[in-house]
Amino acid sequence: MQQNLLFSDVMQYYRQLRVPSIPNKKCKKDVPEDYRRYITHDKLCAGYLKNGSSVCNGDSGGGLVFKFSNRFFIAGVVSLSPLANTAGGGCNSHQYGVYTVVYNYDHFILRNMVRFKPAIGDDSMCESCTTVTPPPTTIEETGSTADPTKPTEPTKSTERPQDGCILPEHPNSGRWSVLGNSAPEFSPGKFVAKDTILVVQCNEKHKLDGLEYLVCRSGSWSAKVGKCLKTCSSLQNTLTTKVVCVFNIKETDHCNDPVDGTIAKFTCAPFYEEKGINLAPLLCVDGTWSRPPPKCVPVCGQKSIPSTALIVKGDTTNKGEFPWQVAIYQRRGLEPNQLICGGTLISERIILTAAHCVTDYEGKVLSKSNYTLAVGKYYRSYSDPRDTPQAQFSEVKNIFVPVQYKGMVQNYFEDIAIMVSKRIFQFSQTVQPVCVDWTKTYLDDFLKSDTKGLGHISGWGFTEENQKPSDELRSIRLPLISRQNCLSQLGEDFEIYLTFDKLCAGYRNGTSVCKGDAGGGLVFKHANNRFYIFGILSLAPSSDMGGCDTHQYALYTDVKYYVDSFLMQLRRPESTQSDFLKDTILDQSLSQGKAELRRKVGVLSGDCCLPNLGLNPGDHKMLQDEATCIIHISASVRFDEELRIATYTNVRSVQSILEIAKGAKNLKVLSYVSTAYSNCIEQREVEEKFYDPPMTVGQLFKILDAMDDEMLNTKLSQILGKWPNTYTFTKAIAENVIREEGQNLPIGIIRPGIRSVNDPEPGWTDFFQGMEMICMGVYTGVCHCLPVRREAPVSLVPLDYAVNHILSVSWDIGRNRKPLEESIYNFVGSKTNKISGGEFVDIGIRNCEMWPSSLSVWKPFVISTVDERLLKIYQDLFHNIPAHVVDFVLLRLGKKPR
Structure with a gap:
């Protein structure tokens, strides 16, 4: 550690250096410019300028320690120092050294100390090897003899009792007590007699790592006082x-x-x-x-045996080939268990089938007591002994059918049902669920009629036209048929059943599904070697002889339209309530009194995408009997949401809420939370009044009924008109629904302009849209040019302010009932307390410098302009050219371009 040390000048002896710490601001000012970039927020400077004393090569990783209260504490770890500007290289000992600040990584250090700490009682632990001897103190002593059956009493003896023990320190987060005596005279440092017993106890949410009882034996305790360690929540084994x-x-x-x-x-x-x-x-x-x-x-969608068969004019399948196949039996007349339909297992208790399998001709659900479910079966007969022991049977707990399903009356629209078994089926080689594309990720991979992939469907349907049904499980592979081709081939009396929620699949060569196969699942194999369900067999044309027309296509209910309702049934109210109470945001605001909250909060199963909110009749009646205040907040806020889903969620749900409110016996207030942006179309300022909607709700539903999703997407811009997205479009229509249907209700409309300023927890914002996307772009150094005016105001309303506003307005609506036209409340950023786009960006840049991101690809900075030509030049200078240069360098280094 001498002036301008060379790399070869390595010390042979252990040496030390005493250096002062230097404020980072002064350090950055004193060191060379190319060295400043290494002084990041987690570094400190220490050392001298121009005196030849400094850390050097070989010192890296050493600890910078400071003495405090006769102990040394580590504050930094040697990171780097400047190189000397000499031919031989080496260290510049006339500059400060840079150290990584230890306290910035205390969690990282503690986490690994916990993970790799020695066993309790190991003498290598800090507590036993660095203890400082306490200064002499005057202590009280107990008697030298004691009867272990009697409480120990402190004494004033001037001599230490023979074979006695000194009372230890209480454990952190706990304390000890003398067995049989709770006198306050017993405290750490005092002496007690031989055979005294200590009882060690820990505070709540702590557990003792050591012995609960310690005995004084021959001048020492039988063991050291254990530690009271914090406990985590208990973990239990489950069925899975x-x-x-x-x-x-x-x-x-x-x-x-x-x-x-x-x-x-x-x-x-x-x-x-x-x-x-x-x-x-x-x-x-x-x-x-x-x-x-x-x-x-x-484990879903995995066959245990390869496929080999057909349903009509084909061979049987092998056992376990379709482990998700469910047989649905019904009691009919003298026959107790007659197989009527197939079904598809998607979880331990949830089965998908066709609605017409569990309803009458008008769509009314039949008694669940008439049905029995069977899985793991290969043979058709309910009690076939050849299915033993792999077959499992269960009664039905619940049957759910879409509210709008009316059977033949509405051309079998929404012909899909969920059956819930009483028994939890045990998965095995022959019983496993099929996969469901919950996120609709694979739709484009499967549901295109021009793809070469074939779907699979299995069942016990008829093996020949007008003949008896199959005794063994059979399957068939079918192609999807485009809607246009399907319509051209279906008979005029059958094409009415090709509603928008139907898929068309099959051949016209005599190979087809038939009677008895209804309710079965049409599954497709993905590249991940798993099968996903995409259709439920609904119906097929009949032949002139009254049997199946195997020379015609069959129709399947498209599962994608009902995925959300499946999730509703899979998530029971108890689990939904539990998840709600465990929410991180709730933990932060209501960490105290959680037990009281649990008593007050109840959760009902529902789905805003379904008619009547998907509520069962009992819950619907309960709301009308007991509800006094309704705040309707739920909405689809995805700007790119499909129009049909956005309409069901944002418009039809409002109609359902109004129906509940009209029948509510004790209703005091109904608050509808809209958005401040639903009417920002032509006017710069939105007043607290109603605006004309883009169209009536009746016109919107006529469009949805007339078009399938593909056509809706094609015509979307024409339908939206001046509205920028489906979110604001449907919200504007929903406000008009309230205007027309809510006149006689204690109702108000709240229009918040919500943007998260301080998220309740990291990553809480669901979608990067608006200012959130700008923040992310700037923070990671990806976005350097913005086409905005720095002085332009930005509407930012903290989320918790909006929540408080909703509660306050709801109180006002209920207390001071006013005409609906006077009960509209906007809540946006004010002119007197506004923030500009430039200020918003500057705040973000300052935060980036204080807390740089590991995801950053470039130094964060932003240039703003509204000049399109300048913007293009800036984009080339600060986006495109640097990106190409970096990619070129990485390629030359043999690395993957970023």
Whole structure:
């Protein structure tokens, strides 16, 4: 560590250097310009200028320590120092050294200390090796003899009792007490007699890592006082997941009150897999698990045996080939269990089938007691002994059919049903669910009539036209047929059943589905080797002889339109309520009194996309009997949402809420939360009044009935007119619905302009739209040019302000009932307390400098202009050219371009 050390000048002896810390502002001013960029927010400077004393090569990683209260504490770790401007290189010992600040990584350090700490009682631990001897103190002593059956009493003896013990310090987050005596005279540092017993207890949410009882034996305690470690929430084995906890190398098959440092390992039950394919262990750190426990979900869509067969004019399948196949039996006359339809298993209890299988001709649901469900079956007969032992049977707990389903009266529109079994089916080689494309990710891969992929459907339908049904499970592979081709081939009396929610599939060569196959699932194999359900067999034309017309296409209910309602049934109210109460935002605002909240909060199963909000009749009646205040907030806020979904969620749900409100016996207030942007079309300012809608609700539903989704997407811009997206379009129509149908109700409309300023938790904003996208672009250094005026105002309303506004306005509506035209409340950024676009960007840049992101690809900065020519030049200079240069350098280095 001398002046301008060369790389070859390595010290042979251990040396030390005492250096002062330097404020970062002064450090950046004193060091060379090319060295400043290394002084990031997590660094500190220390050392001298121009005195030849500095850290150098070989010192990296060393600790910068400071003495405090006769102990040394580490503050930094040697990171780097400037190079000397000499031919031999080496260190510039006339400059400051740069150190990584330790306290910036305290969580990282503590986490690994917990993970790799020695066993309790290991003498290498800090507590036993760096203890400073306390200064002499005057202490009280107990008697030298004691009867262990009597309470110990403190004494004033001037001599230390023979074979007695000194009372230890209380454990952190806990305390000890003398067995049989709670006198306050007993405190750390005092002496007690031989055979005195201490009882060690920990505070709530802590657990003792050590012995509960300590005995004074021959001048020392039988063991050290254990530590009170924070506990994480208990983990239990379930039907689908097994957990094993490990602490101090000891493994247990239960995780009750696991302590800090416990590792939880998970395995999934047979035929289940972890959602996300990640079963990494969990670590209990400071009372919290390192991440949420994994959830094991059923392995879906995997055949155990290859496929080989047809339904009509074909061979039978093999056992286990379609493990999701469900047989639906019905009691008819003298025959107790007659197979009437097929179904498809999508979870342990949920079965999809056709609505006409469980309803009468008018669409009324038949008694669930008439049905029995069977899985793992290969033979048609209910009690065929050849299906033993793999077959499983269950009664039906619930049947759900879309509210609008009216059977033949409405041409079998919405011909789909959900059946819930009473029994939880156990998955096996022959019983497994099919996959459901919940996110609609694979629609383009499957549901295009010009693709070469064939769908599969299985069942026990008729094997020949006008002959008896199959005794063994059969399958057929079918192509999808375009809507146009299907219409041209279907007879005039059958094409009315090709409603917008139907798929067309099959051949016209005598190979087809037939009677008895109805309700079966049309599944497609994805590139991931899993099968996904996309259709439910609804109906097919009849032949002149009254049987199946195997020379004609069949119609299937398109599952994609009903995915959201499936989720509603899969998520029971109890789990929804539990998830609600566990929400991070709720934890922050209502961390106290959670038990009281749990008592007051109730959750009803529903779906805004469904008529009548998807509520069952009992819940619907309960709301009308008991509800006094209704605040309708739910909406689809995705600007690119499909028009049909946006209409059902944002418009039809409002109609359903109004119907509930009109029948509510005790209603005091109904608040509808719209948006401040629903009428920002031609006017610069939106007043608190009604505006003309883009069209009436009746006209909108006529358009939806007349067009399928493909045509709606094609004509979308014409339908929206001046409205920029389906969100504002449907919200404007919803306001008009309230205007026309809510005149006699205590109702008001609230129009907040919500933007998150301070998110309740990281990543809470669901979609990057508007200012959120600008923030992300600037923060990562991707966006350097913005086509905005710096002085232009930005409407930013903190989310919690909007929530408070909704509650306050609802109170005002209920207390001071006014005409509907006077009950419209806008809530946007004010002119007196506004923020400009330039200020918004500047705040973001300052935050980037204080907390740089690991995702950054470039130094954050922004240039704003409304001149299109300048904007193009800036984009080339700061976006395109640098990107190409970086990619070129990476390619030359043999790396992947960014």
